[in-house]
Amino acid sequence: MSANDAAVTGRDAAGWLGSITAWADAQLERFTPPAVTRPERLHTAMRHAVFAGGKRLRPALVAALCEGCGAERAAAERPAAAVELAHTYSLVHDDLPAMDDDALRRGRPTVHVLWGDATAILVGDALQALAFEVLGDLERDGGAAVAILARAIGAAGMVGGQELDLDPALRLPGVEGIVDVHARKTAALFGACAELGALVAGASDQRPTARRFGVELGLAFQAVDDVLDVTGDSASLGKTPGKDAAHERDTLVGRLGLDGARRCADERIEAARSALADLALTDPGPAAAILERVVRRSS
Amino acid sequence: MSANDAAVTGRDAAGWLGSITAWADAQLERFTPPAVTRPERLHTAMRHAVFAGGKRLRPALVAALCEGCGAERAAAERPAAAVELAHTYSLVHDDLPAMDDDALRRGRPTVHVLWGDATAILVGDALQALAFEVLGDLERDGGAAVAILARAIGAAGMVGGQELDLDPALRLPGVEGIVDVHARKTAALFGACAELGALVAGASDQRPTARRFGVELGLAFQAVDDVLDVTGDSASLGKTPGKDAAHERDTLVGRLGLDGARRCADERIEAARSALADLALTDPGPAAAILERVVRRSS
Numbered sequence: 077m078s079a080n081d082a083a084v085t086g087r088d089a090a091g092w093l094g095s096i097t098a099w100a101d102a103q104l105e106r107f108t109p110p111a112v113t114r115p116e117r118l119h120t121a122m123r124h125a126v127f128a129g130g131k132r133l134r135p136a137l138v139a140a141l142c143e144g145c146g147a148e149r150a151a152a153e154r155p156a157a158a159v160e161l162a163h164t165y166s167l168v169h170d171d172l173p174a175m176d177d178d179a180l181r182r183g184r185p186t187v188h189v190l191w192g193d194a195t196a197i198l199v200g201d202a203l204q205a206l207a208f209e210v211l212g213d214l215e216r217d218g219g220a221a222v223a224i225l226a227r228a229i230g231a232a233g234m235v236g237g238q239e240l241d242l243d244p245a246l247r248l249p250g251v252e253g254i255v256d257v258h259a260r261k262t263a264a265l266f267g268a269c270a271e272l273g274a275l276v277a278g279a280s281d282q283r284p285t286a287r288r289f290g291v292e293l294g295l296a297f298q299a300v301d302d303v304l305d306v307t308g309d310s311a312s313l314g315k316t317p318g319k320d321a322a323h324e325r326d327t328l329v330g331r332l333g334l335d336g337a338r339r340c341a342d343e344r345i346e347a348a349r350s351a352l353a354d355l356a357l358t359d360p361g362p363a364a365a366i367l368e369r370v371v372r373r374s375s
Numbered sequence: 376m377s378a379n380d381a382a383v384t385g386r387d388a389a390g391w392l393g394s395i396t397a398w399a400d401a402q403l404e405r406f407t408p409p410a411v412t413r414p415e416r417l418h419t420a421m422r423h424a425v426f427a428g429g430k431r432l433r434p435a436l437v438a439a440l441c442e443g444c445g446a447e448r449a450a451a452e453r454p455a456a457a458v459e460l461a462h463t464y465s466l467v468h469d470d471l472p473a474m475d476d477d478a479l480r481r482g483r484p485t486v487h488v489l490w491g492d493a494t495a496i497l498v499g500d501a502l503q504a505l506a507f508e509v510l511g512d513l514e515r516d517g518g519a520a521v522a523i524l525a526r527a528i529g530a531a532g533m534v535g536g537q538e539l540d541l542d543p544a545l546r547l548p549g550v551e552g553i554v555d556v557h558a559r560k561t562a563a564l565f566g567a568c569a570e571l572g573a574l575v576a577g578a579s580d581q582r583p584t585a586r587r588f589g590v591e592l593g594l595a596f597q598a599v600d601d602v603l604d605v606t607g608d609s610a611s612l613g614k615t616p617g618k619d620a621a622h623e624r625d626t627l628v629g630r631l632g633l634d635g636a637r638r639c640a641d642e643r644i645e646a647a648r649s650a651l652a653d654l655a656l657t658d659p660g661p662a663a664a665i666l667e668r669v670v671r672r673s674s
Binding site for chain 2: 116117175197198206220225235
């Protein structure tokens with residue numbers, strides 16, 4: 077069965093995706109300390125950020141590659157929780173007044189609005205440490221898993237992308253500069269998710285191709301995001317559209333026009349499909365389902 | 376040779392300590408990317424924070440336990456760099472206007488003064504990720520090493536202590552509340568340093584006692600700090616004295632008076648000496664030298 081065939085048989089894939097959110101939430105519940113743990117305010121704020129109704133796309137990617145490589149979903153529990161904790165920490169810090177200054181996320185007040193900037197900084201710091209603690213405690217390959225995540229979210233990856241986002245003068249010129257920010261801010265972590273899935277499945281030889289699939293998926297995600305910010309509604313975008321223009325953000329649509337940005341997104345989606353086809357997955361259905369969800373941005 | 380004997384034969388121990396700063400700086404140089412790495416501003420700011428003339432007490436503690444357990448100092452390279460990177464990240468975030476609002480550290484402008492709050496937040500975030508990357512890449516026991524550091528600097532440790540420091544209402548009442556903050560903010564990481572030294576030396580059976588030595592050493596360090604803030608000069612304290620009173624900070628001196636705080640510090644020093652004696656180190660000299668430096672606070 078090819079990846080494209082799997083994507084077409086949509087019913088099972090949709091069922092698989094539907095089961096992931098609750099599974100990911102259960103892992104996060106298992107590894108995030110209860111709110112009554114001292115310091116209570118810190119733990120309450122950490123839980124507010126973690127349990128905010130996310131779709132858990134990154135844990136899904138870990139699980140899809142893990143199962144696709146023939147292992148049980150149980151093997152993906154720790155990396156799935158870790159990548160979502162890392163993603164959540166980045167959202168808490170991005171929302172700070174010193175950064176994007178967002179008062180709402182998913183319709184709820186952000187951490188700094190409820191508990192102040194100092195606690196919001198500490199919530200992000202604690203969630204990052206927790207992500208690595210959860211990975212470090214893996215029975216096998218904990219060190220390798222930590223190195224994969226750390227490179228993806230450090231100065232060469234997510235944090236570096238956030239820094240480049242602060243100031244156009246820091247970026248490469250033109251479209252290359254935009255794609256570079258997409259690659260660091262989003263695609264690096266997507267690549268790590270897919271690679272971690274292959275790692276914990278014991279499929280070391282699949283790691284490079286899994287990573288490539290994740291990176292291309294992340295670039296597609298961001299390209300679709302740029303388009304949806306102009307054309308989409310809140311439901312499909314998952315946030316308020318028109319924010320890029322309001323923030324005078326450098327986007328693919330701004331550089332290439334709407335049609336050019338759409339072409340760019342299509343190319344990235346094709347590259348992700350191609351990487352998925354190159355992966356010799358025993359069950360490509362889940363990974364294909366995630367790709368289709370990124371393309372359609374529905375549900 | 377007992378730990379006390381080793382402490383008395385001061386010349387070799389002083390020589391050992393003198394050699395550590397340059398060794399630790401060399402490890403940090405090896406693992407911290409050059410300033411010309413994109414994003415250049417982020418990496419320049421990371422290096423400003425890391426190469427600030429610190430005495431590298433935490434790397435020294437890792438090396439002292441590693442060598443004391445009979446291994447070569449080379450085995451301590453990665454954990455020594457990692458603990459200092461983690462310590463440095465915490466200083467950058469502590470100095471932020473939303474936290475302690477410090478414009479100077481070791482006589483130089485702090486990161487947020489030079490590059491703004493957003494970049495300072497990202498510098499701390501990137502240094503934390505780098506600390507875990509360096510540990511995760513250990514040839515053996517990377518996962519275990521990461522778990523030790525993560526627990527020490529997360530919500531149960533350093534970050535939790537910083538949160539408790541924000542607001543007296545969050546703390547336990549009385550002296551217990553002060554010691555609890557010392558334990559989390561400082562002693563947890565000291566404990567991790569000592570335990571990591573034993574871990575990379577392959578002395579797993581020594582890990583709990585090494586940890587106890589580090590924790591007691593950290594508590595002694597903080598108790599001495601409270602006393603020196605009242606009685607010391609800038610040279611012995613390593614920062615401006617009188618800051619605790621100026622910030623209306625809750626200290627042992629404030630609760631117990633100067634004599635009471637001194638007694639408290641002496642008890643902690645004795646506890647650290649006792650833990651050191653319980654460690655069956657092949658060479659207790661380096662660990663004893665660190666303890667004496669903490670007691671005397673002379674370089």
